[in-house]
Amino acid sequence: MTLSQFWRRFRRNKFAVAALVVVILLLLAAIFAPYLAPHDPNVQSLPDRRALPGGKFLLGADEFGRDMLSRTIWGARVALRVGLIATGIGMVGGVAIGMIAGFVGGWLDELLMRIMDILLAFPYLLLAIAIVSALGPGEVNTQLAIAIWTLPSFARLIRGSVISLKQREFVEAARALGADTRRILWRHVLPNSISPIIIYGTLYIARAITMEAALSFLGMGTQPPTASWGIMVSAGRNYLRTAPHIATIPGLAIAITVLAFNLLGDGLRDALDPRLKDA
Amino acid sequence: MGRYLIKRLLWLVPVLLGITFVIHTVMSLVPGDPALILLGDTATREQRQALRTELGLDRPFMQRYVTYVERVVTGDLGKSYRSRRPVTTEIADSILPTIKLGAISLLFTMLMGIPAGVLSAVKRNSWFDHTATLLSLLGLSMPVFWTGLLLIYYLAYKLPIFPVGGMDNGLMSYILPGFTLALNSVAMVSRMTRSSMLDVLQEDFVRTARAKGVPDRTVIFRHALKAAFVPILTVLGLQVGLMLGGAVLTETVFSWPGIGRAMVGAIMSRDLLMVQGSVLVLATCFVVVNLATDLCYGFFDPRIRYE
Numbered sequence: 001m002t003l004s005q006f007w008r009r010f011r012r013n014k015f016a017v018a019a020l021v022v023v024i025l026l027l028l029a030a031i032f033a034p035y036l037a038p039h040d041p042n043v044q045s046l047p048d049r050r051a052l053p054g055g056k057f058l059l060g061a062d063e064f065g066r067d068m069l070s071r072t073i074w075g076a077r078v079a080l081r082v083g084l085i086a087t088g089i090g091m092v093g094g095v096a097i098g099m100i101a102g103f104v105g106g107w108l109d110e111l112l113m114r115i116m117d118i119l120l121a122f123p124y125l126l127l128a129i130a131i132v133s134a135l136g137p138g139e140v141n142t143q144l145a146i147a148i149w150t151l152p153s154f155a156r157l158i159r160g161s162v163i164s165l166k167q168r169e170f171v172e173a174a175r176a177l178g179a180d181t182r183r184i185l186w187r188h189v190l191p192n193s194i195s196p197i198i199i200y201g202t203l204y205i206a207r208a209i210t211m212e213a214a215l216s217f218l219g220m221g222t223q224p225p226t227a228s229w230g231i232m233v234s235a236g237r238n239y240l241r242t243a244p245h246i247a248t249i250p251g252l253a254i255a256i257t258v259l260a261f262n263l264l265g266d267g268l269r270d271a272l273d274p275r276l277k278d279a
Numbered sequence: 280m281g282r283y284l285i286k287r288l289l290w291l292v293p294v295l296l297g298i299t300f301v302i303h304t305v306m307s308l309v310p311g312d313p314a315l316i317l318l319g320d321t322a323t324r325e326q327r328q329a330l331r332t333e334l335g336l337d338r339p340f341m342q343r344y345v346t347y348v349e350r351v352v353t354g355d356l357g358k359s360y361r362s363r364r365p366v367t368t369e370i371a372d373s374i375l376p377t378i379k380l381g382a383i384s385l386l387f388t389m390l391m392g393i394p395a396g397v398l399s400a401v402k403r404n405s406w407f408d409h410t411a412t413l414l415s416l417l418g419l420s421m422p423v424f425w426t427g428l429l430l431i432y433y434l435a436y437k438l439p440i441f442p443v444g445g446m447d448n449g450l451m452s453y454i455l456p457g458f459t460l461a462l463n464s465v466a467m468v469s470r471m472t473r474s475s476m477l478d479v480l481q482e483d484f485v486r487t488a489r490a491k492g493v494p495d496r497t498v499i500f501r502h503a504l505k506a507a508f509v510p511i512l513t514v515l516g517l518q519v520g521l522m523l524g525g526a527v528l529t530e531t532v533f534s535w536p537g538i539g540r541a542m543v544g545a546i547m548s549r550d551l552l553m554v555q556g557s558v559l560v561l562a563t564c565f566v567v568v569n570l571a572t573d574l575c576y577g578f579f580d581p582r583i584r585y586e
Contacts, residue, residue, distance in 0.1 A: 117294070118294060118300075121294055121297070121569075122520075122565070123519075123561055124521045125524035125527060125528075126524050127301070127558075129546065130302060130555070131305055133554050134309045135309075210420075213424075214528055219543075233425055236428075237428060240432050240436065241436050244432050247425070247432075251421075251428065255425065259416065259417060262416055
């Protein structure tokens with residue numbers, strides 16, 4: 001599929017196009033946060049504590065009188081950074097494991113996949129919680145925990161794809177022409193598995209962002225005073241009755257971001273590989 | 280069936296060993312002196328040394344793992360550093376509220392997700408289908424803890440219908456946390472029901488049933504839904520995992536006295552044995568539920584033969 005063919009198919013899904021625009025805007029907000037944010041996200045102004053939206057602060061102020069709008073913009077940085085890095089690590093690791101397992105087969109395949117099964121046997125969040133509680137909270141450990149959580153899904157996906165590609169004629173032809181395993185994996189198998197990787201990657205960014213927010217909400221992820229959406233919602237919990245904007249605004253930011261990546265992932269799937277409908 | 284069951288039960292052994300190994304490995308990554316963390320800095324040097332010997336911290340990794348498994352098998356998960364009570368007692372005290380909450384939200388998931396998915400499939404491309412699809416994507420995208428807070432704000436503060444938290448108000452206290460915990464799952468179950476029903480509705484036996492005059496309702500719910508149920512059941516089984524993990528968030532938001540909230544408290548006070556024990560118990564529950572789900576397949580689809 002050429003790029004213009006892809007674009008023509010992608011364009012048909014209006015939600016996906018809108019989601020792409022939102023994702024681009026979010027990326028821009030994250031990159032240019034220092035220039036976009038009207039205030040310093042960490043400067044406290046005690047007289048403005050819990051100020052409601054409107055007036056001096058467009059989206060109000062939090063429990064320390066910090067500007068909610070600026071903190072929400074800076075929060076995009078944390079969310080996207082964790083989402084992209086964690087998914088990136090999980091994807092690279094998972095793709096490597098999946099390719100080796102699928103291509104080599106035999107006992108190695110069996111061993112690697114059983115390890116992946118065991119990682120998948122942990123209920124949602126709990127493995128990440130265990131990892132973060134052992135290593136200690138913080139952004140880097142959060143990224144690592146989320147990456148380990150995404151790893152088995154990518155490994156399984158790629159393994160399946162490698163096994164089906166392995167028997168295709170063009171791989172056999174490459175082998176007959178004397179290509180070694182490494183060349184076959186890099187030049188033939190990987191390029192043909194790229195669609196599912198991109199689709200899963202996008203959907204997993206959404207999940208990683210949710211997970212970072214959840215861990216930070218529980219106090220185990222990114223640490224204050226860094227503006228993380230999860231921490232902001234957690235702080236706002238104590239003022240829900242009198243200043244509901246503190247919890248609702250960052251929560252809305254999480255929901256919009258995750259929805260955008262989900263819709264984008266769905267759109268990419270429909271355009272690239274409609275067979276993956278249940279991903 | 281008997282042989283299959285035994286095979287599957289035996290398979291639990293390596294899986295559970297794997298789970299304990301992962302937990303053991305993760306916990307051995309704890310930086311610093313675990314004895315110091317477990318006992319706190321008020322403990323004397325002798326106490327710490329005693330604990331180190333008791334936990335076998337002075338021995339090599341694999342030896343420690345074997346000891347750990349031996350203790351787990353005999354039901355000894357260690358003592359909670361916070362309460363000084365055995366971890367098993369702590370878990371036994373808090374797991375029931377979590378199970379009740381999980382059961383309620385599984386009920387919500389089925390009562391909302393399955394009918395919504397069926398209706399979406401039957402009325403494909405109608406406004407209902409489009410709305411349901413969009414709502415389920417929204418449900419998948421809203422963070423659980425935020426949904427919970429929104430529900431508290433609107434339905435406990437603004438309109439004081441439900442209690443803000445806790446489980447002292449009978450059935451009423453279950454509604455908001457149950458719904459919150461169910462929301463993500465409702466979205467997934469309805470999506471799966473829709474796509475599975477769409478596949479089945481095209482099949483010959485559905486057309487035959489319609490042709491011979493079976494009422495629509497019977498065709499959809501008795502014939503088609505039953506045939507479409509295996510993938511739905513798989514997703515439902517997986518939701519239990521999502522709920523066991525999601526309970527950590529929901530219970531925190533709603534001050535629910537379950538194992539999830541106990542775990543968060545344990546993590547905050549670095550009560551590592553409690554964390555380790557809770558993760559182990561919840562992961563075991565999840566594995567067992569998945570096995571039970573697999574065993575139910577044959578009931579819905581007699582073509583599935585267990586070997």
